[in-house]
Amino acid sequence: MQHAYNGIPASTLRGAVWRKSTLSxxxxxxxxxxxxxxxxxxxxxxxxPNGPALIYTPAEITAFVQGAKRGEFDNLVDAE
Structure with a gap:
């Protein structure tokens, strides 16, 4: 099994099915x-798409998504 690490070329992540938000x-x-x-x-x-990928654990992604849902990062974007 391939070991994924931060900065690995995304194109080398075999079997990865990439998706993006419908709000993109x-x-x-x-x-x-x-x-x-x-x-x-x-x-x-x-x-x-062939550039570097960042790799996170499920726990890291869960913490980020929960924080985003609570508005903890709203100060990072411009108000519309």
């Missing part, structure tokens, strides 16, 4: 995610 903008400024065979979660920039 049409100019391609998106983050895509994929669950890996070992349960880890990979993220990549959709503009650079």
């Amino acid at each position: 903008n049409p100019s391609g400024n998106c983050v895509e995610v994929a669950r890996l065979a070992d349960g880890a979660i990979a993220l990549r920039n959709s503009r650079h």
